[in-house]
Amino acid sequence: EEEASRRAIDTYNADLIQTAVKNATVEIPEVMIKDRVEQMIQELAMNMEGRGLKLDDYLKFSNKTIEDLRSEYKDSAAENVRADLVLDAIATAEGIEVTPDDMNREIFIMAQNFGADPKEVWDIIAKEGRVAMLAGSVARKKAARFI
Known part of the structure; x- marks a missing residue:
C-alpha cells in the first residue's frame, strides 16, 4: 500500500514536471545532449557491473553497437536535459x-x-x-x- 502510494505521488510529480517542461521554451545545446547520452551509457554500464556483467557483453548479447545505444538514447537524453534546465531554473528562482x-x-x-x-x-x-x-x-x- 505504501509502495503504491509512493508510485502514485511519483507519477503525479513526473506529470507536473512534464507539463512545466512542455510549457518552457528552452534551447538545448547539442553538447548537452551528447553529454547526457554518455552519462546514460555510463549508468547502464554501472547497472550491468552491479549484476556482474560488462557493457560490452550487453552490447554483444543485444546485437548492438555503442553507436546504436547512443542513437537510441538521444531523444530521451534531450528530454532529460530539457527537464533538468527547467528544474535548475526553478531551484535557482526559489533559492533551493x-x-x-x-x-x-x-x-x-x-x-x-x-x-x-x-x-x-x-x-x-x-x-x-x-x-x-x-x-x-x-x-x-x-x-x-x-x-
Whole structure:
C-alpha cells in the first residue's frame, strides 16, 4: 500500500514536471545532449557491473553497437536535459539549496541501489569529479518536490 502510494505521488510529480517542461521554451545545446547520452551509457554500464556483467557483453548479447545505444538514447537524453534546465531554473528562482544531509541521503540511496557501501559510492563520485553533478541532481529533485 505504501509502495503504491509512493508510485502514485511519483507519477503525479513526473506529470507536473512534464507539463512545466512542455510549457518552457528552452534551447538545448547539442553538447548537452551528447553529454547526457554518455552519462546514460555510463549508468547502464554501472547497472550491468552491479549484476556482474560488462557493457560490452550487453552490447554483444543485444546485437548492438555503442553507436546504436547512443542513437537510441538521444531523444530521451534531450528530454532529460530539457527537464533538468527547467528544474535548475526553478531551484535557482526559489533559492533551493542542497545540504550535506541531502547529499548523504542521496549517497545512501545510491549505495542501496548498487548494493555497495555508502563510503565506497562517495569515494567513486569524488574520484570521478562528480560531486557537483550529484549536488545538481539533488537540487533538481528538491525543485521537483517544490512543484
